[in-house]
Amino acid sequence: MEEQKTEPMEKKQAENVEQQQPATKERPTFLTVLCILSFIGVGFVVISNIVALIGGGVSKAIMESSEEVMQAMEAVEEVPGMESATKIVSNASTMAAINIIAALVVLVGVLMMWSLKKTGYYIYIVGEIAPVIALIVLGGLLGGFMAIFSSFIAILFIVLYGLNVKHMA
Secondary structure (H helix, E strand, O other): HHHHHHHHHHHHHHHHHHHHHHOOOOOOHHHHHHHHHHHHHHHHHHHHHHHHHHHHHHHHHHHHHHHHHHHHHHHHHOOOOHHHHHHHHHHHHHHHHHHHHHHHHHHHHHHHOOOOOOHHHHHHHHHHHHHHHHHHHHHHHHHHHHHHHHHHHHHHHHHHHHHHHOOOO
């Protein structure tokens, strides 16, 4: 008879322990897909900008060593509206470095969102907006147009991650 009384008590105690332990949140599939796409994107940005940094230095050295190229560049700078293009070319190494740093900031944000931390969303936004602002500042008018075009995917991902903020703590 005592066995029957203790069995329900043990079940109640086990249920109470289960209720007291916080349930582990599971990452939604949509958020997982977004994070994986972002990991791929960050890898692409970092690799392509490292190549741009290395290649840009080599290209600049070749251009500076060629008198004909320098004369052509001076002629191009005199064409109306071309100062923005030359501004972008002259700031290419700076932009590549900014893009790498911003990609690493994005990576930190995505890793935090992967762990369901809401702060990662805000870090992600900073990492996505920083290169757009830098392009506008360093690229002049043409940089502004390029920034508008390049910000479409960033805005899309910001909105899509925003839909998942409710799952983060």
